[in-house]
Amino acid sequence: MSTPAPRRDDRYGKGARAGRAGAVPYLFLAPAIVLFLLFFALPIGYTAYLSLRRTRVSGLGLGKGSRHEIFVGLDNYKDAITDAEFWRSWVRVLGYGTVVLTVMLGLALVFALILDSEAVRLARFGRISIFLPYAVPGVIASLMWGFLYLPSLSPIHQALHAVGVDDVNLLDPSILTFSLANIAVWGGTGFNMLVLYTALRATPRDYYEAARIDGASELQIAVRIKIPILLPSIVLTTIFSIIATMQVFTEPTTLRSISNTISSTWTPLMKVYRDAFVTGDLYSAAATSVIIAAISLIVSFGFLRAVRKRAFADEE
């Protein structure tokens, strides 16, 4: 790494060089730091500030000066934590997340392994068509599936009708979780598959050749070699999926308008939206957001801790 330039620099003495270098990196970092502070640190700080406040109305609340913002300490947090509906929304998300995580990541893994195997044809086409739904925005996907779930226009209902099954409500409370999970699986499998597939392609092919010479079948190679190699990527996709699941909002909110079975607080984030923009209580919304962020942190770091030893044993 040694070039003539640094050596010549030495002549100017250590002090001058350190002084110049001291300012320059910060100058380069400045845009990032400013943006970080402005768009990340400041809003989070403002959210935390709002979560400790509330408006207080006096009398009829009409006319000038009848509404004040006051400091209420942790009252908003207490309200959120003692709200039974808030915890029910977590239970719903847990059920939804279990379906999404197992089905979506399972499919992603299977597809990645199939596409990576020697025998498959049309790998390029398969890859693109599995990935394509990921490019569809969540609202569009939900609208489209919404049309498919409603009986009068839907080919799903026509197919069910053809085999003699009628009067199925795909948005019935009993199967709502699966109908919603289906949208997430449809949209998310491609992305996760691509992450896993990329990791597989980065693995030296010599391993597989050696295994084949030792007489391993494709299935054995997949289970004994590829999956262990993929473990760090699987952990990564799982964490991304856990976080996305806890923030699920678009699908249930979009489907809410066409169904009687999704409440305005079906998921935790929907409660935040309702508080902030429907009932105009920005303060409760801020407190609930902080709680959701805390739970997301605990769950994702908890998961990471639990699997770190196994998944990243090689790297430590």
Add this chain to the structure above:
Amino acid sequence: MRIKRLSAAASAVLLIALGACSSGTDKSASPEDTGPVSLTFWTWAPNMDKIADAWNAGHPNIKVTVSKQSGGDETAAKFLTAAKAGNAPDIIQAEYQMLPSFVAADAVADISGDVGTAKSEFSDGIWKLVTLGTDAVYGLPQDSGPMMLYYRTDLFAKYGIEVPKTWDDYAAAARKVHAADKSVYLGGFSSKDPGWFAGLAQQAGGQWWNVDGQTWKVGINDAATTKVADFWGGLVKDGVVDTQAQWTSDWNAALSNGKLLTWSSAVWAPGVLSSNAPGGKGKWAIAPLPQWSAGENYSGFWGGSSSAVSANSKHKKAAAQFIAWMNTDPAAADLLIKQAAVYPAATKSQALLTTAPDYFSNQADFWQQASAISSTARGFTFGPDVNVAYNAYKDNFDKAIAAKSSFTDALTATQQATLADMTKAGFQVAS
């Protein structure tokens, strides 16, 4: 995250703006008596710029600029935010049920001193919606939505039913139709439309909010409204009215292909029907809503909006002058009807409507009937947290429909959610 980013972006813009303004003192606030003033007007009714043009042509000193908005709920949220930030427009279109929230947020001005004799132009029921039952005037009524029964004349003949005069008749007809064909319903109950249910409650004589001295009275589950909820709850439990979510592709299909025989809706329904069920042209007619007892003649309001002057406005007098002209002057009323396609709130303006909507070409006296029904409509005062009540209505009645459980309980839960919110916020309340 989006909220946070927006607020950060807003503060960034603010910082830059502050920097730009810091040189020299601010002289932009022009006093009212020096020369022409210009006003901004947020509205979502179509072609309102044409009405502003007509005003500007005759009033060189007060120039109104229209800023087109997307719709009631979004505009309300946006206006409240803008009012808090101090950059609200001078004039705002406000749905009647949102007006109290605007008043409570101190976002609209009391213009009682600037509108003169406007009161006499409107029916008492509508006027109460802009005064909230106080001495103040927080806006002028722009359009209104008296409710009536839209029905399919051809299918009424086919199923051998008469136009229901009372809600008992309606229930009997609903059972008869559904018994004749399981896929057909006389009408539907909408848990998605709290405004629709509020209109039916008004017809029955419900009073959801009332001002009594310095105290709010909340009566969402009062006797009249409970009667309405029970009535629909019974029909829903028996499965003889449609409960699918309205405003979906399936609901449109049901309106067009004869699976729904009636729609209890408001005067603005022809626009909805002609775009959502174009095939039904000439097959629908209107009648007054069924009554709670024979011989009565009442209706309620679903929708409608007022024009209000922002509390931030520097030219409140000029703004009040404009909205008084827009909502009471015959020339303006003519434009409102023809260009903005609204049903004007002013009594005299309603008489300007003569040619029946194209969709109702079979009913030549459509507007005469509508006007007669309009005069029977009674409203009620809306409270300062209609959003909370409406959201609770949707959640509770959604649940009651799914579980076929008691509508009275759903109504009580709605009342409790509303009361709890008002108490928490510090309003003086009594139920």
